[in-house]
Amino acid sequence: MDVATGAIMYKIYIKTKTEHGSEVDTTTRTTTPSPAAAEAAFRELLNRDDLRDQCAAAVLSLDNRQLMYHRFDRSPGHADYVSPNDEIKLFHDI
Numbered sequence: 001m002d003v004a005t006g007a008i009m010y011k012i013y014i015k016t017k018t019e020h021g022s023e024v025d026t027t028t029r030t031t032t033p034s035p036a037a038a039e040a041a042f043r044e045l046l047n048r049d050d051l052r053d054q055c056a057a058a059v060l061s062l063d064n065r066q067l068m069y070h071r072f073d074r075s076p077g078h079a080d081y082v083s084p085n086d087e088i089k090l091f092h093d094i
Contacts, residue, residue, distance in 0.1 A: 010038035010062050010090075014045060017055040025056075035090045038062075046070055046084045058082075065092060 014028040030041040038060060045058035051072040057080070060068040067089045070082035082088075 007033045008063055009033055010035070010041075010060065011064070012038055012041040012045065012058070012060050014048075014051070015057045015059055039088045039090060042068065042088055043084060046082060048072070060088070062090070062092060067092065 010030075010032050012028075012030040012032075014025040015022050016025055028045065030037070032038055032041070042058060042060040048058075054072050056072045058068075058070040058072070059066065068082055069080050071078075071080040074081040076083060
């Protein structure tokens with residue numbers, strides 16, 4: 001939550017592996033207080049065919065806490081794989 005405004009904030013982006021760890025692709029970053037916009041942005045990233053089989057991940061976080069994480073080098077049934085048709089988690093468990 002943004003302390004100044006009391007608003008929640010989603011961040012959606014692609015994270016790629018580098019020789020020194022990982023790096024956020026800032027050209028893919030979306031920041032929004034809207035759950036609907038966050039879901040749309042995450043689904044858009046999930047559908048990136050150019051990243052399939054690459055060592056990259058789509059990240060959806062709420063108030064700097066990860067909600068969902070999809071690795072493009074995984075296939076259905078594996079950990080960290082999110083199908084484009086899966087329900088998108090938009091809030092933290094209480």
